[in-house]
Amino acid sequence: MATSQNGWPASPNPSSIDIAAFSVAGIPFPGGVKSGDVATVLGYVAEQFHNRVEQLITPGCWGYNYRPISGGNSLSNHSSGTAIDLSAPRHPLGQRGTFSGAQVAEIHRILAEVDNTVRWGGDYTGRVDEMHMEINTDPGRVATVAARIRGGGDGPTPQPPGPGHHRTLSRGSTGADVALVQRYLGIAADGIFGPATDAAVRTYQHNQGLTADGIVGPATWARIDSGLGHPGTDPGSDPAPTRPTLRKGSTGPAVRELQTRLNTSYPAYSHLVADGDFGPATEQVVREFQRRAGLTVDGIVGPHTWARVGF
Numbered sequence: 001m002a003t004s005q006n007g008w009p010a011s012p013n014p015s016s017i018d019i020a021a022f023s024v025a026g027i028p029f030p031g032g033v034k035s036g037d038v039a040t041v042l043g044y045v046a047e048q049f050h051n052r053v054e055q056l057i058t059p060g061c062w063g064y065n066y067r068p069i070s071g072g073n074s075l076s077n078h079s080s081g082t083a084i085d086l087s088a089p090r091h092p093l094g095q096r097g098t099f100s101g102a103q104v105a106e107i108h109r110i111l112a113e114v115d116n117t118v119r120w121g122g123d124y125t126g127r128v129d130e131m132h133m134e135i136n137t138d139p140g141r142v143a144t145v146a147a148r149i150r151g152g153g154d155g156p157t158p159q160p161p162g163p164g165h166h167r168t169l170s171r172g173s174t175g176a177d178v179a180l181v182q183r184y185l186g187i188a189a190d191g192i193f194g195p196a197t198d199a200a201v202r203t204y205q206h207n208q209g210l211t212a213d214g215i216v217g218p219a220t221w222a223r224i225d226s227g228l229g230h231p232g233t234d235p236g237s238d239p240a241p242t243r244p245t246l247r248k249g250s251t252g253p254a255v256r257e258l259q260t261r262l263n264t265s266y267p268a269y270s271h272l273v274a275d276g277d278f279g280p281a282t283e284q285v286v287r288e289f290q291r292r293a294g295l296t297v298d299g300i301v302g303p304h305t306w307a308r309v310g311f
């Protein structure tokens with residue numbers, strides 16, 4: 001069977017590849033999308049986009065459509081039902097800057113919540129397509145993310161569970177309970193359990209005499225709930241995250257976090273070794289990011305660049 005650009009089966013016959021009707025927040029996506037895990041993940045992205053970035057409009061949202069990539073030879077990911085367009089008239093193909101910097105940061109946050117299994121056309125290195133979202137990985141990873149979304153607790157603002165009813169958290173977890181742990185540990189509370197959170201949890205566990213496995217399970221939750229060994233600010237307070245200004249020669253966990261975020265959010269041009277060492281390669285990627293984001297291109301990661309990276 002033919003495949004679309006992302007490797008998923010494509011067909012001019014939509015029923016042969018499980019295309020089903022699709023709508024988000026009452027807005028129809030003519031053409032539909034591939035049912036099951038793809039619909040769950042794209043549905044999450046579109047719904048969060050609608051709630052947090054910009055309200056969807058109709059007509060203007062689209063799904064499955066068997067066609068070549070405009071101006072190219074390979075089949076568009078719309079041909080496999082693994083791509084959607086959001087509010088097309090507002091975000092025309094090829095036009096850059098149809099979203100504000102804050103909106104772009106929010107889009108990247110949403111994509112991080114689905115482990116970047118979805119790619120945004122605004123991040124294309126060639127001609128940008130800011131209306132466009134597409135599945136950018138294999139069925140296995142999409143299934144993992146879809147299961148987490150269906151399991152609940154993965155929304156942007158679920159209520160933090162009470163003591164004794166905590167969800168077990170680890171690398172890849174997202175949500176308000178992750179932010180709760182991050183605030184407790186005194187690190188940036190972005191609600192995404194990434195490498196920096198993993199490191200902070202392990203340090204806390206080590207200092208508390210717990211098994212330092214980076215997994216916030218019942219024992220670690222119990223210690224956090226007890227308030228013992230509290231390393232940072234009060235639980236529940238919401239300090240503005242402060243991040244060090246980084247430049248060539250900087251080292252440490254913040255550099256590693258930056259490198260990891262650049263790699264996961266901008267795989268088109270960021271392939272850094274996340275070694276916590278801000279060398280020439282990291283500087284080059286930072287400059288490229290700044291150039292694309294319309295920031296001052298100085299290779300220095302200060303508050304503006306941190307914010308645009310999505311922190």
Ligand SMILES: [Zn+2]
Pocket residue numbers: 078083084085129131132133
């Ligand atoms: Zn599209």
